[in-house]
Amino acid sequence: MKESVTILKEALLTEKATMLSANLNKYVFSVSSFASKSNVKDAVEKTFSVKVLKVNSLVVKPKAKRDRARRNKLGFKSGMKKAIVTLKSGDSIDLA
Structure with a gap:
């Protein structure tokens, strides 16, 4: 298993x-x-000490953008992978 930090x-x-x-x-x-979903589940449970019920993951594709500093040439915003984690009722994560 990979480290939860990575x-x-x-x-x-x-x-x-x-x-x-x-x-x-x-x-x-x-x-x-x-x-993977199991890696994300283990990392969230280990980092925040909560019980994870479900993990949904999705890949956000890079989005094309015009770069006005380079004479309107086409550039791309970086893509990423997101995970939506459902916790057991009563558990919460303080992100503030």
Whole structure:
């Protein structure tokens, strides 16, 4: 198993992720591209001492953007892998 430090990159604190954590006890993390669902589950349980019920993972593809500093040449935003982790009721993670 990989180290939990290399699997979990950061917690994503967007408006949608905040609503998921407040209403449905789900938390969104940016994870490394080689991480599997079981790796993410073990890393979250080890790091935050909570019980994980379910992990949904998805790959966000790179998005094409125009770069005005380079005469409107096409560039790309970096892609990433996200994991949405559902915790057992009663457990929570303090991300503040």
